Structures are given as structure tokens and as C-alpha cells.
Amino acid sequence: MPDIFHAIEFAAHAHAGQYRKGTRIPYIVHPLAVARILIENDAPEDVVLASVLHDVIEDTPVTLAQVRANFGENVARLVEAMSEPDRSDTWENRKRDTLEFLETAPPEVLLIKVADQLDNIRGIREDYMRLGETVWKRFHRGREKQKWYHQGLADVFRRRLTSAQGAALAQEFSENVRAVFGE
Numbered sequence: 001m002p003d004i005f006h007a008i009e010f011a012a013h014a015h016a017g018q019y020r021k022g023t024r025i026p027y028i029v030h031p032l033a034v035a036r037i038l039i040e041n042d043a044p045e046d047v048v049l050a051s052v053l054h055d056v057i058e059d060t061p062v063t064l065a066q067v068r069a070n071f072g073e074n075v076a077r078l079v080e081a082m083s084e085p086d087r088s089d090t091w092e093n094r095k096r097d098t099l100e101f102l103e104t105a106p107p108e109v110l111l112i113k114v115a116d117q118l119d120n121i122r123g124i125r126e127d128y129m130r131l132g133e134t135v136w137k138r139f140h141r142g143r144e145k146q147k148w149y150h151q152g153l154a155d156v157f158r159r160r161l162t163s164a165q166g167a168a169l170a171q172e173f174s175e176n177v178r179a180v181f182g183e
Contacts, residue, residue, distance in 0.1 A: 007052040014060040022138030037115040041165040050078035051112045058083040081109040091141050095149045102156045114157050114169045121176040147181040
């Protein structure tokens with residue numbers, strides 16, 4: 001079984017030269033933060049491995065076949081589920097499709113997604129407190145569209161993540177969404 005260090009090296013190589021949107025932070029920091037959230041919440045090993053790799057198909061030249069060859073079928077299935085199928089569609093359609101997909105997604109996918117989005121909203125919250133409204137300039141869609149999407153995620157996570165670990169992550173996500181967007 002491939003271990004976490006193999007996944008970290010693989011993802012670091014795949015994301016080499018990439019930065020978080022609008023920052024000087026190397027992109028690899030994000031999947032590592034997602035993995036940390038899941039490790040701290042006792043997620044299964046395949047879920048943690050997939051969290052480290054969750055953006056490699058979507059944002060790098062890495063293929064699903066390469067993920068499968070290196071990490072096995074289950075990790076590849078989870079990474080595929082975390083990848084938007086049609087990046088050419090509009091942001092609104094892609095996010096609507098994501099919310100719809102999460103209504104029936106397997107529990108392991110929901111765990112990765114909540115950890116992924118929790119790291120994202122924590123970063124937005126920190127930047128919002130530091131930069132104020134200018135934070136929205138780094139996104140392709142502004143505050144109102146971001147609010148719609150994040151509140152939709154919070155709703156799905158609250159309803160679907162019922163295990164102790166999932167419910168705690170959903171609660172923390174919701175609290176951060178309220179802190180950023182109000183209501």
C-alpha cells in the first residue's frame with residue numbers, strides 16, 4: 001500500500017510551480033492542510049491519500065490512470081470524484097453540479113470535500129479579516145456568488161455528514177461561512 005509520503009511527493013511534483021489563487025503560497029500547502037484536517041479527525045488512510053491528491057487531475061497534467069497505477073483503484077475513485085468533470089462549463093453550472101453531486105456522494109468523498117472546503121474558507125476568513133472586501137478580487141466570481149456556493153456547501157455538509165468526525169467538520173465549516181458572509 002502506498003504511504004502518505006509517496007502521495008505527498010507525487011502531489012508536490014505535480015503541483016510544482018503552482019501558487020494559491022492571488023497569493024505567493026505554494027499550492028501544495030493546500031492539499032497538505034486538507035490531509036492534516038482529515039488525519040486529525042481519524043479519517044481512513046485511502047481518504048487521507050486521496051485528499052493529498054485531490055486536485056492533481058483537475059489542476060495538473062497528471063492522469064487518472066497515473067493515480068490508479070500509483071495509489072490503487074479506491075484512491076483513484078476518490079480523486080476522480082473530487083475532480084470537476086467539465087472545466088469548460090461556467091462557474092455557476094460547475095458549482096451547481098458540485099452541490100447536486102454532493103447530495104448523493106459517498107461518505108468518503110464528503111469527508112474530503114468538507115476538509116477541502118474548510119481549508120479554503122479558513123483562508124478566505126483570514127484574508128478577509130486582513131484585506132477586507134478586496135479579498136473578493138482574487139476570485140472569478142465576487143462575494144455574492146461565493147456566498148451562494150459556500151452556504152450551499154454548508155447546507156449539504158450539515159445534512160449529510162452525520163458521523164461524529166463529519167458533523168464536527170461540517171459545524172466548523174458552517175461557523176466559518178457565517179463569519180465570512182454573515183447570517
